[in-house]
Amino acid sequence: MxxxxxxxxxxxxxxxxxxxxxxxxxxxxxxxxPYLPPLKPVALAYLSLLKPGNFxxxxxxxxxxxxxxxxxxxxxxxxxxxALGYLRRxxxxxxxxxxxxxxxxxxxxxxxxxLLFGATDTMRIFVIAFGSVFPVxxxxxxxxxxxxxxxxxxxxxxxxxxxxxxxxxxxPGALPSIFAGVRIxxxxxxxxMVISELIAANDGLGFYILRNQRLFQTANVYAxxxxxxxxxxxxxxxxxxxxxxxxxxxxxxxxxxxxxx
Amino acid sequence: MSQPLLSMEGVSKAYSADAQIxxxxxxxxxxxxxxxIVGPSGCGKTTMLRCISxxxxxxxxxxxxxxxxxxxxxxxxxxxxxxxxxxxxxxxSVRRNVEQGLRDVARSERDDRVSEALTAVKLDHAADLYPWxxxxxxxxxxxxxxxxxxxxxLLLLDEPFASVDAQTRIDLQDLVMDxxxxxxxxxxxxxxxxxxxxxxxxxVVVLSTRPATVVEEIPIDLPRPRDQLTTKETPEFLSLRHxxxxxxxxxxx
Numbered sequence: 001m002x003x004x005x006x007x008x009x010x011x012x013x014x015x016x017x018x019x020x021x022x023x024x025x026x027x028x029x030x031x032x033x034p035y036l037p038p039l040k041p042v043a044l045a046y047l048s049l050l051k052p053g054n055f056x057x058x059x060x061x062x063x064x065x066x067x068x069x070x071x072x073x074x075x076x077x078x079x080x081x082x083a084l085g086y087l088r089r090x091x092x093x094x095x096x097x098x099x100x101x102x103x104x105x106x107x108x109x110x111x112x113x114x115l116l117f118g119a120t121d122t123m124r125i126f127v128i129a130f131g132s133v134f135p136v137x138x139x140x141x142x143x144x145x146x147x148x149x150x151x152x153x154x155x156x157x158x159x160x161x162x163x164x165x166x167x168x169x170x171x172p173g174a175l176p177s178i179f180a181g182v183r184i185x186x187x188x189x190x191x192x193m194v195i196s197e198l199i200a201a202n203d204g205l206g207f208y209i210l211r212n213q214r215l216f217q218t219a220n221v222y223a224x225x226x227x228x229x230x231x232x233x234x235x236x237x238x239x240x241x242x243x244x245x246x247x248x249x250x251x252x253x254x255x256x257x258x259x260x261x
Numbered sequence: 262m263s264q265p266l267l268s269m270e271g272v273s274k275a276y277s278a279d280a281q282i283x284x285x286x287x288x289x290x291x292x293x294x295x296x297x298i299v300g301p302s303g304c305g306k307t308t309m310l311r312c313i314s315x316x317x318x319x320x321x322x323x324x325x326x327x328x329x330x331x332x333x334x335x336x337x338x339x340x341x342x343x344x345x346x347x348x349x350x351x352x353x354s355v356r357r358n359v360e361q362g363l364r365d366v367a368r369s370e371r372d373d374r375v376s377e378a379l380t381a382v383k384l385d386h387a388a389d390l391y392p393w394x395x396x397x398x399x400x401x402x403x404x405x406x407x408x409x410x411x412x413x414x415l416l417l418l419d420e421p422f423a424s425v426d427a428q429t430r431i432d433l434q435d436l437v438m439d440x441x442x443x444x445x446x447x448x449x450x451x452x453x454x455x456x457x458x459x460x461x462x463x464x465v466v467v468l469s470t471r472p473a474t475v476v477e478e479i480p481i482d483l484p485r486p487r488d489q490l491t492t493k494e495t496p497e498f499l500s501l502r503h504x505x506x507x508x509x510x511x512x513x514x
Contacts, residue, residue, distance in 0.1 A: 150347045153316055157334045158362050158411075168361075172352045253351040253393040 037219040045223035049208075059227060062193055062204040065121060066231075069128025070189040077133045077185070078171070078178055081140020086170045088145065102138060106131035106188065107195055119200035124193070131192035132185035139181025143174030176250045179243045186239060190232050205231075264328035265289040266415060266447050267313065272322035273472075274308055282308045284472035285322070290449060290464075292414075295441060297450045297458035299505065300468030301513040306451040309473065310419050313449065314340055326415070339408035343420040345400040349392040355379070355403050356388040362411040378410040381440055398429035402436070409440060416441065418450040422457065431489055434461055438487065455509060459502045460487060467508045477508055 021039060028038040048054055084094055109130050117123035147170050155169045197206025205224055212220035267290040275281040282305040290296045300306055311317035313324055315331045326335050339362075342348040349358050359378055363371045379385040382402040392400050401421060408416055418437070422430040438461055441448050452458050458465045459481055467476045481501055483492060492498055 148347050150342060150344060151350065153340075154342075154348055156316060157314065157338065157340050158364075158407075159334075159336060164364075169350075172350070175352075249352040249391055249393070252391060255393075 034216060035218055037222065041219035042222045042226070045217075045219045046226055049223055049227050057203055058205055058208045058224075059231075062197065062206070063231065065124045065196070065204070066128060066189055066193045069125040069193070070132050070186065072125070072129040073131075073133035073185055073189065074136055074182055076129070077136025077181070078140050081137045081178070082144045082166055082171045082174055084137075085141040085144025085147070085174065086166060098134075098138065098141070102134050106134070106192065110195060110199065113196075114199060124196035124201075124204075127196040128189050128192045132189035135181040135184040135188065136178065137181075139177045139184075140174055143177025144170045146177070147173040176247055179239075179247060183236070183239060186235055187232065190228065190235075194228065264325070266292045266294070266327060267449070268325045269309075269313065270323050270325070272309075272312055272319040272324060274305075274312060274317070274319050275472075281472040283312070283319070284474045286468075286473065286475055287322075288466050288475050288478060290415075290447065293445055293447055295438075295448045295450070295461060295463045296466060297452060297462035297464070298466045298468060299452060299455055299458045299509060300473060301470050301509060302453050304468050304471050304512075305473040306453075306468065307419060309468075310340070310417055310449075310451050314338055314417055336411075337414040338417065339411060339413040339415070340417040340419060341401070341404050341408050341421045343423050345392075345397065345404050345424065348404055349400060349407075351392055354389050354391055355384060355395070355406075358392065358403055359407045359410050362407055374410055375406075378406040381409065381443075382406045382436065396429075397425045398433060401425060401433060405433075405437065405440070409444065409446070412444075414447060416446050416448040418448060418452075420452055421450075423453070430457075435489065437461070438485075442485070455502060455505050456493070459483075459498060459505055460489075460493060465501075465505055467505060467512070469512050476512060479505060479508075 024036075025039050028036050049058055084090055106127075110127055113123045113127050113130070117126060151169050151173065152165065155165050160168065193204075194206040194209075197204035198210050201207040205228060209221050209224035212218075212224065269286050269288055272283055272286040273281070274283040286309060288296075298306055298309070308317070312319045315324070315334050318332070323330050326338070329335075350361065353361070356375055356379070359375045360371060363374060366374070376385065376388075379388055382405050384399060384402050384406060387395060387399060387403075392403060395403065401424075405421075421437075422433050425433065434457060437448065440446065450458065450461060462481050465479045465481060467479065468474065469476050479501065483495070483497055483501070
Protein backbone atom coordinates (compact mmCIF):
# COMPACT_ATOMS: atom_id res chain seq x y z
CA MET A 1 0.00 0.00 0.00
CA UNK A 2 1.26 3.51 -0.74
CA UNK A 3 2.27 5.50 2.29
CA UNK A 4 -0.46 8.14 2.19
CA UNK A 5 -3.22 5.51 1.91
CA UNK A 6 -1.74 3.64 4.84
CA UNK A 7 -1.60 6.82 6.91
CA UNK A 8 -5.21 7.61 6.06
CA UNK A 9 -6.29 4.09 7.03
CA UNK A 10 -4.42 4.42 10.32
CA UNK A 11 -6.14 7.74 10.99
CA UNK A 12 -9.63 6.32 10.50
CA UNK A 13 -8.83 3.20 12.51
CA UNK A 14 -7.64 5.31 15.44
CA UNK A 15 -10.61 7.63 15.10
CA UNK A 16 -13.06 4.71 15.26
CA UNK A 17 -11.46 3.30 18.40
CA UNK A 18 -11.43 6.72 20.08
CA UNK A 19 -15.06 7.31 19.12
CA UNK A 20 -16.18 3.97 20.63
CA UNK A 21 -14.23 4.68 23.83
CA UNK A 22 -15.76 8.15 24.03
CA UNK A 23 -19.24 6.68 23.55
CA UNK A 24 -18.58 4.20 26.36
CA UNK A 25 -17.30 6.93 28.70
CA UNK A 26 -20.21 9.22 27.85
CA UNK A 27 -22.84 6.51 28.54
CA UNK A 28 -21.15 5.51 31.78
CA UNK A 29 -21.06 9.09 33.05
CA UNK A 30 -24.52 10.21 31.92
CA UNK A 31 -26.32 6.95 32.78
CA UNK A 32 -24.51 5.49 35.79
CA UNK A 33 -25.30 1.77 36.11
CA PRO A 34 -23.52 -1.10 37.86
CA TYR A 35 -23.13 -3.03 34.60
CA LEU A 36 -21.29 -0.23 32.82
CA PRO A 37 -18.39 1.27 34.78
CA PRO A 38 -16.46 4.26 33.38
CA LEU A 39 -13.20 3.72 31.50
CA LYS A 40 -10.82 4.57 34.29
CA PRO A 41 -11.56 1.68 36.72
CA VAL A 42 -11.63 -0.73 33.77
CA ALA A 43 -8.24 0.53 32.59
CA LEU A 44 -6.83 0.25 36.12
CA ALA A 45 -8.18 -3.30 36.48
CA TYR A 46 -6.71 -4.19 33.10
CA LEU A 47 -3.30 -2.84 34.10
CA SER A 48 -3.43 -4.61 37.44
CA LEU A 49 -3.97 -7.90 35.59
CA LEU A 50 -0.52 -7.35 34.10
CA LYS A 51 1.16 -7.05 37.53
CA PRO A 52 3.37 -10.11 38.08
CA GLY A 53 1.29 -11.60 40.91
CA ASN A 54 -2.06 -11.25 39.18
CA PHE A 55 -0.57 -12.24 35.86
CA UNK A 56 0.73 -15.52 37.28
CA UNK A 57 -2.65 -16.29 38.96
CA UNK A 58 -4.91 -15.27 36.13
CA UNK A 59 -3.39 -14.81 32.70
CA UNK A 60 -0.55 -17.32 32.85
CA UNK A 61 -2.66 -20.42 33.74
CA UNK A 62 -4.96 -19.66 30.84
CA UNK A 63 -2.09 -19.10 28.45
CA UNK A 64 -0.28 -22.27 29.41
CA UNK A 65 -3.44 -24.39 29.00
CA UNK A 66 -4.06 -22.79 25.64
CA UNK A 67 -0.46 -23.33 24.58
CA UNK A 68 -0.53 -27.03 25.44
CA UNK A 69 -4.04 -27.76 24.17
CA UNK A 70 -3.71 -25.72 20.99
CA UNK A 71 -0.17 -27.01 20.38
CA UNK A 72 -1.38 -30.61 20.70
CA UNK A 73 -4.23 -29.89 18.32
CA UNK A 74 -1.92 -28.35 15.70
CA UNK A 75 0.62 -31.19 15.84
CA UNK A 76 -1.97 -33.96 15.95
CA UNK A 77 -4.21 -32.41 13.31
CA UNK A 78 -1.30 -31.76 10.97
CA UNK A 79 0.35 -35.19 11.24
CA UNK A 80 -2.87 -37.19 11.21
CA UNK A 81 -4.50 -35.04 8.53
CA UNK A 82 -1.50 -35.18 6.22
CA ALA A 83 -1.32 -38.97 6.51
CA LEU A 84 -5.07 -39.45 6.09
CA GLY A 85 -5.21 -37.09 3.13
CA TYR A 86 -2.36 -38.92 1.44
CA LEU A 87 -3.72 -42.42 2.11
CA ARG A 88 -6.87 -41.97 0.08
CA ARG A 89 -7.80 -45.61 0.52
CA UNK A 90 -8.75 -44.84 4.12
CA UNK A 91 -11.16 -42.17 2.99
CA UNK A 92 -14.40 -44.21 2.88
CA UNK A 93 -13.81 -45.24 6.48
CA UNK A 94 -12.78 -41.98 8.08
CA UNK A 95 -14.74 -39.46 6.01
CA UNK A 96 -18.24 -40.10 7.47
CA UNK A 97 -16.94 -39.96 11.04
CA UNK A 98 -15.09 -36.71 10.43
CA UNK A 99 -17.95 -35.10 8.52
CA UNK A 100 -20.25 -35.99 11.41
CA UNK A 101 -17.91 -34.82 14.17
CA UNK A 102 -17.32 -31.45 12.56
CA UNK A 103 -20.99 -30.57 13.14
CA UNK A 104 -20.98 -31.51 16.81
CA UNK A 105 -20.65 -28.20 18.72
CA UNK A 106 -17.35 -28.76 20.47
CA UNK A 107 -18.58 -27.06 23.65
CA UNK A 108 -20.86 -30.04 24.20
CA UNK A 109 -17.80 -32.15 25.03
CA UNK A 110 -17.37 -30.21 28.30
CA UNK A 111 -19.66 -32.29 30.59
CA UNK A 112 -18.20 -35.51 29.24
CA UNK A 113 -14.66 -34.22 29.69
CA UNK A 114 -15.54 -33.20 33.25
CA LEU A 115 -16.74 -36.75 33.99
CA LEU A 116 -13.71 -38.26 32.33
CA PHE A 117 -10.94 -36.13 33.82
CA GLY A 118 -12.59 -34.29 36.73
CA ALA A 119 -12.04 -30.54 37.29
CA THR A 120 -8.37 -30.76 36.37
CA ASP A 121 -5.93 -29.04 34.05
CA THR A 122 -5.98 -32.20 31.94
CA MET A 123 -9.73 -31.72 31.39
CA ARG A 124 -9.22 -28.09 30.31
CA ILE A 125 -6.34 -28.94 28.00
CA PHE A 126 -8.36 -31.78 26.52
CA VAL A 127 -11.32 -29.50 25.88
CA ILE A 128 -9.12 -26.89 24.18
CA ALA A 129 -7.36 -29.55 22.07
CA PHE A 130 -10.64 -31.23 21.15
CA GLY A 131 -12.17 -27.95 20.03
CA SER A 132 -9.24 -26.81 17.95
CA VAL A 133 -8.09 -30.08 16.41
CA PHE A 134 -10.91 -30.38 13.86
CA PRO A 135 -10.24 -27.29 11.75
CA VAL A 136 -6.55 -28.27 11.54
CA UNK A 137 -7.31 -31.91 10.79
CA UNK A 138 -9.85 -31.17 8.07
CA UNK A 139 -7.65 -28.50 6.50
CA UNK A 140 -4.67 -30.87 6.50
CA UNK A 141 -6.67 -33.70 4.93
CA UNK A 142 -7.98 -31.32 2.31
CA UNK A 143 -4.56 -29.81 1.59
CA UNK A 144 -2.86 -33.20 1.40
CA UNK A 145 -5.54 -34.59 -0.86
CA UNK A 146 -5.44 -31.72 -3.32
CA UNK A 147 -1.66 -32.06 -3.44
CA UNK A 148 0.30 -32.08 -6.63
CA UNK A 149 0.29 -35.55 -8.19
CA UNK A 150 3.17 -34.75 -10.52
CA UNK A 151 5.45 -33.98 -7.56
CA UNK A 152 4.61 -37.39 -6.13
CA UNK A 153 5.73 -38.93 -9.44
CA UNK A 154 8.95 -36.93 -9.13
CA UNK A 155 9.30 -38.25 -5.57
CA UNK A 156 8.91 -41.82 -6.79
CA UNK A 157 11.55 -41.32 -9.47
CA UNK A 158 13.85 -39.79 -6.83
CA UNK A 159 13.24 -42.81 -4.55
CA UNK A 160 11.62 -40.94 -1.65
CA UNK A 161 10.54 -43.20 1.20
CA UNK A 162 6.97 -43.02 2.49
CA UNK A 163 8.05 -40.72 5.32
CA UNK A 164 9.93 -38.49 2.89
CA UNK A 165 6.92 -38.34 0.60
CA UNK A 166 4.73 -37.34 3.54
CA UNK A 167 7.02 -34.79 5.14
CA UNK A 168 8.88 -33.40 2.12
CA UNK A 169 6.17 -33.44 -0.52
CA UNK A 170 2.66 -33.80 0.90
CA UNK A 171 3.09 -31.75 4.08
CA PRO A 172 4.76 -28.68 2.55
CA GLY A 173 2.15 -28.69 -0.19
CA ALA A 174 -0.63 -28.84 2.39
CA LEU A 175 0.83 -26.09 4.61
CA PRO A 176 -1.08 -23.17 3.03
CA SER A 177 -4.33 -25.00 3.71
CA ILE A 178 -3.16 -26.07 7.19
CA PHE A 179 -2.37 -22.47 8.18
CA ALA A 180 -5.88 -21.42 7.24
CA GLY A 181 -7.17 -24.20 9.53
CA VAL A 182 -4.82 -23.18 12.33
CA ARG A 183 -6.14 -19.60 12.28
CA ILE A 184 -9.70 -20.87 12.76
CA UNK A 185 -8.48 -23.33 15.40
CA UNK A 186 -6.91 -20.51 17.40
CA UNK A 187 -10.15 -18.63 17.82
CA UNK A 188 -11.99 -21.83 18.75
CA UNK A 189 -9.19 -22.69 21.18
CA UNK A 190 -9.64 -19.33 22.92
CA UNK A 191 -13.37 -19.93 23.31
CA UNK A 192 -12.77 -23.43 24.68
CA MET A 193 -10.16 -22.08 27.08
CA VAL A 194 -12.59 -19.58 28.62
CA ILE A 195 -15.43 -22.07 28.77
CA SER A 196 -13.29 -24.74 30.40
CA GLU A 197 -12.34 -22.22 33.09
CA LEU A 198 -15.93 -21.29 33.88
CA ILE A 199 -16.51 -24.69 35.49
CA ALA A 200 -15.01 -25.67 38.83
CA ALA A 201 -11.81 -23.69 38.29
CA ASN A 202 -9.72 -21.74 40.77
CA ASP A 203 -7.51 -19.80 38.41
CA GLY A 204 -7.37 -18.53 34.86
CA LEU A 205 -9.11 -15.72 33.01
CA GLY A 206 -12.44 -17.52 32.70
CA PHE A 207 -12.51 -18.06 36.46
CA TYR A 208 -11.47 -14.43 37.05
CA ILE A 209 -14.30 -13.08 34.91
CA LEU A 210 -16.91 -15.36 36.48
CA ARG A 211 -15.81 -14.61 40.06
CA ASN A 212 -15.79 -10.86 39.54
CA GLN A 213 -19.22 -11.05 37.95
CA ARG A 214 -20.49 -12.77 41.11
CA LEU A 215 -18.79 -10.10 43.26
CA PHE A 216 -20.30 -7.31 41.08
CA GLN A 217 -16.78 -6.11 40.25
CA THR A 218 -17.87 -5.11 36.77
CA ALA A 219 -14.68 -3.17 35.99
CA ASN A 220 -12.72 -6.37 36.53
CA VAL A 221 -15.13 -8.34 34.33
CA TYR A 222 -14.56 -5.94 31.43
CA ALA A 223 -10.83 -5.89 32.10
CA UNK A 224 -10.82 -9.70 31.81
CA UNK A 225 -12.77 -9.59 28.56
CA UNK A 226 -10.42 -6.97 27.12
CA UNK A 227 -7.46 -9.10 28.20
CA UNK A 228 -8.92 -12.02 26.24
CA UNK A 229 -9.16 -9.77 23.21
CA UNK A 230 -5.55 -8.71 23.66
CA UNK A 231 -4.41 -12.33 23.90
CA UNK A 232 -6.34 -13.27 20.79
CA UNK A 233 -4.91 -10.32 18.89
CA UNK A 234 -1.30 -10.97 19.92
CA UNK A 235 -1.52 -14.70 19.16
CA UNK A 236 -3.11 -14.05 15.77
CA UNK A 237 -0.41 -11.52 14.88
CA UNK A 238 2.25 -14.03 15.97
CA UNK A 239 0.62 -16.72 13.85
CA UNK A 240 0.46 -14.42 10.83
CA UNK A 241 4.13 -13.55 11.13
CA UNK A 242 5.07 -17.24 11.32
CA UNK A 243 2.84 -17.92 8.34
CA UNK A 244 4.42 -15.09 6.39
CA UNK A 245 7.85 -16.60 6.95
CA UNK A 246 6.95 -20.26 6.39
CA UNK A 247 4.75 -19.63 3.38
CA UNK A 248 6.90 -17.00 1.66
CA UNK A 249 7.34 -19.46 -1.22
CA UNK A 250 3.60 -19.84 -1.55
CA UNK A 251 2.94 -16.16 -2.05
CA UNK A 252 5.75 -16.05 -4.58
CA UNK A 253 4.51 -19.15 -6.33
CA UNK A 254 0.98 -17.79 -6.53
CA UNK A 255 2.41 -14.61 -7.98
CA UNK A 256 1.51 -12.40 -5.05
CA UNK A 257 3.99 -9.73 -4.15
CA UNK A 258 4.80 -8.54 -0.65
CA UNK A 259 3.28 -5.18 -1.34
CA UNK A 260 -0.18 -6.60 -1.96
CA UNK A 261 -0.39 -8.93 1.02
CA MET B 262 24.90 -60.10 -27.45
CA SER B 263 24.26 -57.61 -24.68
CA GLN B 264 20.74 -56.60 -23.70
CA PRO B 265 19.34 -53.36 -25.12
CA LEU B 266 19.14 -50.49 -22.64
CA LEU B 267 15.38 -50.39 -22.94
CA SER B 268 12.95 -52.65 -24.70
CA MET B 269 9.17 -52.58 -24.81
CA GLU B 270 7.64 -55.83 -25.87
CA GLY B 271 3.99 -55.97 -26.83
CA VAL B 272 2.90 -53.38 -24.27
CA SER B 273 -0.83 -52.69 -24.05
CA LYS B 274 -2.66 -50.43 -21.64
CA ALA B 275 -6.32 -49.50 -21.27
CA TYR B 276 -7.93 -47.20 -18.70
CA SER B 277 -11.28 -48.85 -19.31
CA ALA B 278 -12.85 -51.27 -21.78
CA ASP B 279 -13.50 -48.55 -24.36
CA ALA B 280 -10.41 -46.46 -23.66
CA GLN B 281 -7.47 -48.46 -24.87
CA ILE B 282 -4.39 -46.25 -24.95
CA UNK B 283 -1.52 -48.51 -26.04
CA UNK B 284 -1.80 -51.54 -28.30
CA UNK B 285 1.08 -53.95 -28.64
CA UNK B 286 3.85 -51.34 -28.54
CA UNK B 287 7.23 -52.85 -29.33
CA UNK B 288 10.59 -51.15 -29.83
CA UNK B 289 14.14 -51.21 -28.55
CA UNK B 290 16.58 -48.52 -27.53
CA UNK B 291 20.31 -49.12 -27.45
CA UNK B 292 22.91 -47.58 -25.18
CA UNK B 293 23.95 -44.05 -26.07
CA UNK B 294 21.04 -43.81 -28.42
CA UNK B 295 18.86 -40.71 -28.61
CA UNK B 296 15.37 -41.88 -29.39
CA UNK B 297 12.42 -39.66 -30.22
CA ILE B 298 8.82 -40.78 -30.13
CA VAL B 299 6.36 -38.79 -32.21
CA GLY B 300 2.70 -39.26 -32.85
CA PRO B 301 -0.56 -37.39 -33.27
CA SER B 302 -1.49 -35.42 -30.16
CA GLY B 303 -3.40 -37.36 -27.55
CA CYS B 304 -2.20 -40.70 -28.89
CA GLY B 305 -0.90 -41.95 -25.57
CA LYS B 306 2.72 -40.82 -25.51
CA THR B 307 2.61 -39.82 -21.87
CA THR B 308 0.99 -43.13 -20.87
CA MET B 309 3.80 -44.87 -22.69
CA LEU B 310 6.39 -42.87 -20.79
CA ARG B 311 4.71 -43.72 -17.50
CA CYS B 312 4.89 -47.42 -18.44
CA ILE B 313 8.55 -47.10 -19.40
CA SER B 314 9.40 -45.44 -16.10
CA UNK B 315 7.40 -48.01 -14.12
CA UNK B 316 5.21 -45.25 -12.68
CA UNK B 317 2.43 -47.33 -14.21
CA UNK B 318 2.36 -51.01 -15.09
CA UNK B 319 1.09 -52.21 -18.47
CA UNK B 320 -1.95 -54.50 -18.77
CA UNK B 321 0.02 -56.88 -20.94
CA UNK B 322 3.47 -57.02 -22.42
CA UNK B 323 6.70 -56.07 -20.67
CA UNK B 324 9.15 -53.25 -20.27
CA UNK B 325 12.75 -54.33 -19.81
CA UNK B 326 15.68 -52.22 -18.69
CA UNK B 327 18.77 -54.19 -19.70
CA UNK B 328 16.71 -57.34 -19.64
CA UNK B 329 15.22 -56.70 -16.19
CA UNK B 330 11.68 -55.65 -15.43
CA UNK B 331 10.88 -53.22 -12.60
CA UNK B 332 7.90 -52.51 -10.35
CA UNK B 333 9.33 -49.18 -9.31
CA UNK B 334 11.34 -46.67 -11.33
CA UNK B 335 14.88 -48.04 -11.75
CA UNK B 336 17.48 -45.87 -10.03
CA UNK B 337 19.32 -44.99 -13.22
CA UNK B 338 16.31 -43.43 -14.82
CA UNK B 339 15.37 -39.75 -14.73
CA UNK B 340 12.43 -37.83 -16.10
CA UNK B 341 11.96 -34.23 -17.15
CA UNK B 342 8.25 -33.43 -17.32
CA UNK B 343 6.56 -30.89 -19.54
CA UNK B 344 4.98 -29.01 -16.68
CA UNK B 345 8.01 -27.49 -14.93
CA UNK B 346 5.72 -25.29 -12.88
CA UNK B 347 4.37 -28.35 -11.08
CA UNK B 348 7.34 -30.69 -11.22
CA UNK B 349 9.70 -28.54 -9.13
CA UNK B 350 9.32 -28.17 -5.36
CA UNK B 351 8.13 -24.56 -5.05
CA UNK B 352 9.22 -24.38 -1.39
CA UNK B 353 12.85 -25.28 -2.16
CA SER B 354 15.54 -23.16 -3.78
CA VAL B 355 17.03 -24.23 -7.10
CA ARG B 356 20.02 -25.79 -5.32
CA ARG B 357 17.83 -27.66 -2.83
CA ASN B 358 15.60 -28.86 -5.67
CA VAL B 359 18.58 -30.36 -7.46
CA GLU B 360 19.87 -31.85 -4.19
CA GLN B 361 16.74 -33.96 -3.79
CA GLY B 362 18.19 -36.62 -6.06
CA LEU B 363 21.26 -37.02 -3.85
CA ARG B 364 19.79 -37.39 -0.39
CA ASP B 365 22.00 -40.40 0.45
CA VAL B 366 25.24 -38.81 -0.72
CA ALA B 367 27.73 -37.25 1.72
CA ARG B 368 27.49 -33.47 2.11
CA SER B 369 30.75 -32.48 0.42
CA GLU B 370 30.31 -34.76 -2.58
CA ARG B 371 26.68 -33.68 -2.88
CA ASP B 372 27.60 -30.00 -2.97
CA ASP B 373 30.16 -30.66 -5.70
CA ARG B 374 27.80 -32.68 -7.83
CA VAL B 375 24.96 -30.19 -7.45
CA SER B 376 27.26 -27.32 -8.47
CA GLU B 377 28.46 -29.36 -11.41
CA ALA B 378 24.91 -30.08 -12.58
CA LEU B 379 23.92 -26.43 -12.16
CA THR B 380 26.95 -25.33 -14.18
CA ALA B 381 26.09 -27.87 -16.88
CA VAL B 382 22.67 -26.27 -17.33
CA LYS B 383 24.10 -22.75 -16.89
CA LEU B 384 22.09 -22.09 -13.77
CA ASP B 385 24.92 -21.72 -11.24
CA HIS B 386 24.19 -18.00 -10.87
CA ALA B 387 20.61 -18.71 -9.77
CA ALA B 388 21.25 -21.49 -7.25
CA ASP B 389 19.70 -19.65 -4.32
CA LEU B 390 16.60 -18.40 -6.12
CA TYR B 391 13.26 -20.16 -5.94
CA PRO B 392 11.67 -21.78 -9.01
CA TRP B 393 8.92 -19.18 -9.14
CA UNK B 394 11.51 -16.43 -9.42
CA UNK B 395 12.79 -17.96 -12.67
CA UNK B 396 11.59 -17.85 -16.27
CA UNK B 397 10.06 -20.97 -17.79
CA UNK B 398 13.25 -21.93 -19.59
CA UNK B 399 15.30 -21.53 -16.42
CA UNK B 400 12.81 -23.64 -14.45
CA UNK B 401 13.09 -26.37 -17.07
CA UNK B 402 16.88 -26.16 -16.82
CA UNK B 403 16.55 -26.62 -13.07
CA UNK B 404 14.43 -29.73 -13.67
CA UNK B 405 17.07 -30.92 -16.13
CA UNK B 406 19.83 -30.37 -13.55
CA UNK B 407 17.86 -32.40 -11.02
CA UNK B 408 17.55 -35.19 -13.58
CA UNK B 409 21.22 -35.39 -14.49
CA UNK B 410 22.65 -34.91 -11.00
CA UNK B 411 21.90 -38.56 -10.19
CA UNK B 412 24.13 -39.59 -13.14
CA UNK B 413 21.35 -41.56 -14.83
CA UNK B 414 21.80 -43.84 -17.81
CA LEU B 415 18.42 -43.12 -19.36
CA LEU B 416 16.87 -39.68 -19.47
CA LEU B 417 13.16 -39.58 -20.27
CA LEU B 418 11.94 -36.29 -21.67
CA ASP B 419 8.16 -35.82 -21.67
CA GLU B 420 7.53 -32.93 -24.08
CA PRO B 421 10.05 -30.92 -22.09
CA PHE B 422 10.14 -27.95 -24.45
CA ALA B 423 6.42 -27.67 -25.16
CA SER B 424 5.68 -24.95 -22.59
CA VAL B 425 8.46 -22.48 -23.43
CA ASP B 426 8.84 -19.88 -26.16
CA ALA B 427 10.49 -20.65 -29.51
CA GLN B 428 13.92 -19.18 -28.79
CA THR B 429 14.12 -20.89 -25.39
CA ARG B 430 13.08 -24.14 -27.00
CA ILE B 431 16.00 -23.96 -29.42
CA ASP B 432 18.45 -23.18 -26.61
CA LEU B 433 17.12 -26.07 -24.54
CA GLN B 434 17.36 -28.49 -27.47
CA ASP B 435 21.03 -27.61 -27.95
CA LEU B 436 21.66 -27.85 -24.22
CA VAL B 437 20.06 -31.30 -23.92
CA MET B 438 21.94 -32.67 -26.94
CA ASP B 439 25.18 -31.27 -25.59
CA UNK B 440 24.64 -32.77 -22.13
CA UNK B 441 23.67 -36.19 -23.50
CA UNK B 442 26.79 -36.21 -25.64
CA UNK B 443 29.12 -35.13 -22.84
CA UNK B 444 27.64 -37.49 -20.24
CA UNK B 445 27.18 -40.30 -22.82
CA UNK B 446 23.59 -40.39 -21.72
CA UNK B 447 20.79 -42.15 -23.57
CA UNK B 448 17.67 -40.10 -23.96
CA UNK B 449 14.10 -40.88 -24.88
CA UNK B 450 12.27 -37.79 -26.05
CA UNK B 451 8.51 -37.77 -26.36
CA UNK B 452 7.38 -34.89 -28.53
CA UNK B 453 4.75 -33.77 -31.00
CA UNK B 454 7.27 -31.53 -32.75
CA UNK B 455 8.56 -33.37 -35.81
CA UNK B 456 11.42 -30.94 -36.52
CA UNK B 457 12.61 -31.36 -32.97
CA UNK B 458 12.44 -35.16 -33.17
CA UNK B 459 14.39 -35.36 -36.44
CA UNK B 460 16.89 -32.72 -35.35
CA UNK B 461 17.74 -34.29 -31.99
CA UNK B 462 17.34 -38.04 -32.37
CA UNK B 463 19.29 -41.00 -33.69
CA UNK B 464 16.04 -42.82 -34.31
CA VAL B 465 12.44 -41.63 -34.55
CA VAL B 466 9.61 -43.95 -33.56
CA VAL B 467 6.29 -42.95 -35.13
CA LEU B 468 3.14 -43.87 -33.24
CA SER B 469 -0.39 -44.27 -34.60
CA THR B 470 -3.46 -42.59 -33.20
CA ARG B 471 -5.06 -44.04 -30.12
CA PRO B 472 -4.71 -46.88 -29.34
CA ALA B 473 -1.09 -46.17 -30.10
CA THR B 474 1.13 -48.70 -31.73
CA VAL B 475 4.49 -48.36 -33.49
CA VAL B 476 3.97 -47.50 -37.15
CA GLU B 477 7.57 -47.21 -38.19
CA GLU B 478 11.07 -46.71 -36.82
CA ILE B 479 13.13 -44.28 -38.86
CA PRO B 480 16.89 -44.11 -38.28
CA ILE B 481 18.22 -40.56 -38.42
CA ASP B 482 21.78 -40.75 -39.65
CA LEU B 483 22.53 -37.04 -39.70
CA PRO B 484 26.10 -36.35 -38.55
CA ARG B 485 26.81 -34.84 -35.12
CA PRO B 486 27.33 -32.27 -33.80
CA ARG B 487 24.14 -30.92 -35.26
CA ASP B 488 23.52 -27.25 -35.77
CA GLN B 489 20.19 -25.48 -35.66
CA LEU B 490 20.92 -23.64 -38.90
CA THR B 491 23.14 -25.81 -41.07
CA THR B 492 21.74 -29.22 -40.14
CA LYS B 493 18.20 -28.08 -40.70
CA GLU B 494 19.11 -26.81 -44.18
CA THR B 495 20.63 -30.07 -45.45
CA PRO B 496 18.64 -32.10 -47.99
CA GLU B 497 19.00 -35.16 -45.74
CA PHE B 498 17.27 -33.38 -42.88
CA LEU B 499 14.52 -32.12 -45.14
CA SER B 500 13.84 -35.51 -46.67
CA LEU B 501 13.75 -37.22 -43.25
CA ARG B 502 11.48 -34.50 -41.96
CA HIS B 503 9.26 -35.00 -45.00
CA UNK B 504 9.13 -38.74 -44.38
CA UNK B 505 8.23 -38.45 -40.70
CA UNK B 506 5.74 -35.68 -41.38
CA UNK B 507 3.97 -37.75 -44.02
CA UNK B 508 3.71 -40.73 -41.68
CA UNK B 509 2.33 -38.68 -38.81
CA UNK B 510 -0.16 -36.97 -41.09
CA UNK B 511 -1.36 -40.29 -42.46
CA UNK B 512 -2.02 -41.36 -38.88
CA UNK B 513 -4.00 -38.28 -38.06
CA UNK B 514 -6.35 -38.83 -41.00
